């Protein structure tokens with residue numbers, strides 16, 4: 001669909017999110033950790049109840065837990081679970097009778113999330129290596145799919161939404177936050193794997209993004225803009241201003 005070099009992009013993503021897992025105090029194009037989580041609407045209680053190290057490496061772009069409405073005993077899938085902050089919050093909401101499966105392509109993020117799972121006894125959570133374009137899960141096996149700041153990074157977003165639709169039970173929910181744009185990005189920006197890996201270059205125009213969800217059988221029932229989310233570096237801010245790069249959350253139901 002897009003013209004970015006996929007191998008180069010995967011290498012950049014792996015490198016960038018290794019740094020996010022291991023050096024959360026480093027310099028990134030985006031904000032991280034508790035300050036941005038609080039700004040986006042996470043409750044102090046949710047943040048206090050999950051491992052501090054997971055909160056420090058939070059690199060999400062929005063807050064969708066009000067949309068997700070997670071209930072005790074549900075099975076939740078977190079796409080691009082990173083160091084695990086959202087997955088741990090979901091695990092508390094689903095309780096010990098529930099189940100949370102986080103998938104990520106970054107071994108370093110998975111190592112951190114699994115270490116925290118063991119240390120803090122989140123027996124209802126598991127973190128597995130996997131690509132969100134091809135999920136090793138059975139059809140109609142999941143109640144809720146969550147994802148924060150990840151789908152924009154995929155060069156095959158149509159496949160991602162088809163996979164979400166396949167694994168969700170009928171009537172199941174998808175609650176996600178992601179980066180979208182008002183205007184389509186230029187080819188030059190889309191081909192820059194560095195800008196892509198920072199959650200900008202892969203962002204789709206919002207109507208195109210919603211069309212992909214609907215085409216996959218995911219009916220969008222709620223959406224909200226997070227004007228409080230912004231990029232940090234000058235180059236990222238310039239692209240944001242020019243193309244109207246924004247963070248949105250969506251709630252969709254599997255038809």
Ligand SMILES: C[S@@+](CC[C@H](N)C(=O)[O-])C[C@H]1O[C@@H](n2cnc3c(N)ncnc32)[C@H](O)[C@@H]1O
Pocket residue numbers: 013014017057058059060061079080081082083084085086103104105106109130131132133147148149150153154199
């Ligand atoms: C911006 S971070 C967000 C992490 C986490 N959701 C959070 O809120 O902190 C994006 C994550 O998605 C993972 N990722 C990117 N593309 C992926 C793909 N195609 N399949 C699986 N994981 C992917 C990265 O390794 C990284 O951990």
